[in-house]
Amino acid sequence: MVENALFYLLAGILIFFSLKVVTTKNLFHSVMSAFAVLMGTAGVFFLFNASFLGVTQILVYAGAVTILVLFVVMLTTAGDAYKIAWEKAPSVWSSIVMVLFFGGLGFTIVSIEWPVGERLLLDRTRPVTEGLANMLFTEYLLPFEIASVLILATLIGAIVLARRD
Amino acid sequence: MEITLNQVLVLAAAMFTIGLYGALTRKSIVIVVMCVELMFSAVNINLVAFSFYSGLEALRGQVFAIFIMVVSACELGLCMAIAILLYRNRETVAVDELDVMKW
Missing domain, CATH: 1.20.120.1200 (NADH-ubiquinone/plastoquinone oxidoreductase chain 6, subunit NuoJ)
Known part of the structure; x- marks a missing residue:
């Protein structure tokens, strides 16, 4: 296969x-x-x-x-x-x-018997990105915003660290 | 004969082990950080495989993988800034020579 x-x-x-x-x-x-x-x-x-x-x-x-x-x-x-x-x-x-x-x-x-459910994603015509976006902007909206704050903090931190002063 | 979950998990475990080994034994701080990225990738493979095999809650694992990617990219950026800073101040990036915090 x-x-x-x-x-x-x-x-x-x-x-x-x-x-x-x-x-x-x-x-x-x-x-x-x-x-x-x-x-x-x-x-x-x-x-x-x-x-x-x-x-x-x-x-x-x-x-x-x-x-x-x-x-x-x-x-x-x-x-x-x-x-x-x-x-x-x-x-x-x-x-x-x-x-x-x-x-x-x-x-x-x-040695662990992993529980395996029905494989919905086996169907490759299934829209994955749409489902991801729905989940990301409703249920995981707060972690998403926190991640953007983290990226901003990293940006500022990296500039401050690597700056020649 | 299909790919089973166990095969994917063993592959990710192998990648994680190799990454851990590299992070503990390599001398350059840059390669150490790259090995940590390897470990992050192994974890992401695990999450994607679990989401593929898990049925109803199929996409939750992929959302977690996105957040892990964000955090690993931030971590790598900061580590590279620290490596540049170390090279400028101490003229070395070898982790066994950076022992200022050892007492």
């Missing part, structure tokens, strides 16, 4: 590039791998009929986050002390701890 194949392909991409983010020594390559992971996440969103979220993910993470982080990487590796490749290779013990953590998490997930 085509959805299964797509899901496994996306899962492979996500795991491979996630590992690349945490193992590569070059900071630039690390950020580009993180970009690939975030795009793969957008693919997973599209696969599960979350088209609005998928587009938002691409806009926010491709258009804003990756560019911003790349700028910061290049600005902070401009001096003599730190070249662009100065990360260390991961140690064995931390890898073992990570595998144990993942084992515990995976065991918990598999």
Whole structure:
């Protein structure tokens, strides 16, 4: 089935590039791998009929986050002390701890009987964005406004922090 | 044979673990923040998968994912401002050299 194949392909991409983010020594390559992971996440969103979220993910993470982080990487590796490749290779013990953590998490997930309802979103002609807008501007209106205040506070905070005074 | 909820949850758990590992072991503060973004993405995959499989309240998970995206973008912006500030004042962004608050 085509959805299964797509899901496994996306899962492979996500795991491979996630590992690349945490193992590569070059900071630039690390950020580009993180970009690939975030795009793969957008693919997973599209696969599960979350088209609005998928587009938002691409806009926010491709258009804003990756560019911003790349700028910061290049600005902070401009001096003599730190070249662009100065990360260390991961140690064995931390890898073992990570595998144990993942084992515990995976065991918990598999052992729980998750309640699964009727899959209304399986119908891809169903308007998702309209429902999202209805929910966002009625039931979640207060969190929505608080989020915009948070964005304004972040904007001012970032300017105040990074300003040369 | 369809994609089951367990498969998606295990994928998100793997991404979350890798992100946590990176956030704890990487040296550059920029990559640490990027790994935190990876963990946020794993959580968003979880929420979208739950909303896909949950039936009647199908879109609630996606609304939560939108709010998580807003908060993670704000967090990343502030962290990048802090990284610039650190580089200007201390000339380093290596987290193991930033020990002014250690006593």
